[in-house]
Amino acid sequence: MKYILMMQFPLSEWKTSRMELWPPQDAKAHINFLRQFNKELTEAGEFVRTEGLGGPEQMKIVRAKKDGTPAITDGPFPESKEVLAGYWIIDVETPQRAYEIAARASAAPGPGGAPLHMPIEVHPVMMSSTSGDV
Amino acid sequence: MKYMLMMNAPRGGYKQFMSWPRKDIEAHIAFMINFAKKLSAAGELVSAEGLASPVQAKLVRAGKDGKPITDGVFPEAKEFLAGYWIVQVDSPERAYQIAAEASAAPGVGGPPLNMAIEVREVMSGPPKDFE
Numbered sequence: 001m002k003y004i005l006m007m008q009f010p011l012s013e014w015k016t017s018r019m020e021l022w023p024p025q026d027a028k029a030h031i032n033f034l035r036q037f038n039k040e041l042t043e044a045g046e047f048v049r050t051e052g053l054g055g056p057e058q059m060k061i062v063r064a065k066k067d068g069t070p071a072i073t074d075g076p077f078p079e080s081k082e083v084l085a086g087y088w089i090i091d092v093e094t095p096q097r098a099y100e101i102a103a104r105a106s107a108a109p110g111p112g113g114a115p116l117h118m119p120i121e122v123h124p125v126m127m128s129s130t131s132g133d134v
Numbered sequence: 135m136k137y138m139l140m141m142n143a144p145r146g147g148y149k150q151f152m153s154w155p156r157k158d159i160e161a162h163i164a165f166m167i168n169f170a171k172k173l174s175a176a177g178e179l180v181s182a183e184g185l186a187s188p189v190q191a192k193l194v195r196a197g198k199d200g201k202p203i204t205d206g207v208f209p210e211a212k213e214f215l216a217g218y219w220i221v222q223v224d225s226p227e228r229a230y231q232i233a234a235e236a237s238a239a240p241g242v243g244g245p246p247l248n249m250a251i252e253v254r255e256v257m258s259g260p261p262k263d264f265e
Binding site: 061 | 136138139140170174179181182183184185186188190191192193194195196197200201202203204207211212213215217220226230231233234235237238246248249250251252253254255256257
């Protein structure tokens with residue numbers, strides 16, 4: 001079963017607490033944690049992919065106009081409270097295993113090395129280009 | 135440059151979609167399959183995933199002992215990620231064109247949905263200072 005683990009960053013904290021603003025050694029420790037985490041998932045055969053996204057200040061919202069050309073506005077949506085910072089797709093046997101992995105990601109080290117306890121959204125994946133569905 | 139194109143659905147969107155006439159659901163899915171094929175043939179598709187209903191989603195945090203604490207997803211959220219594409223393109227404009235094509239996926243009776251598609255750049259690695 002494939003799951004997506006979404007790291008949601010509170011939009012209100014992006015300006016004050018995003019990783020670029022941490023002490024460099026703490027950001028390095030965070031990145032090293034993520035590298036090690038990805039390596040372990042890969043070795044366990046559970047890793048499908050991961051991506052980190054650019055900041056919300058570059059985000060756009062696109063809709064098709066009547067003629068199919070893009071109408072582009074600046075994001076995020078005004079009602080958004082979180083911004084997706086990055087995600088993992090994993091392939092695991094049970095939802096419980098997906099939650100365990102999410103808890104490890106949640107405990108990634110933050111400023112001063114303390115676990116961040118970030119909320120991680122876990123959704124089952126229905127269709128995937130990696131399984132040839134789409 | 136890699137971009138993530140995110141398609142959001144309102145909380146009740148999954149139920150509503152499943153209540154469309156069958157031929158409209160089929161036309162929508164056929165559009166999505168063809169869209170991914172075209173992107174793939176153009177060498178622009180990195181990956182695409184469709185997510186299950188938010189009813190099955192959980193919010194997870196590590197407890198003090200590192201064990202997962204699970205909860206339902208954000209009760210105040212009105213919109214959920216329904217699916218996304220990662221595309222590899224030469225310019226942001228091309229990413230916006232592709233997003234507009236996804237936005238125009240057919241809805242009930244066939245007219246374009248004109249859904250809002252969020253477009254975010256994907257970072258190829260950690261910020262350079264932290265390497």
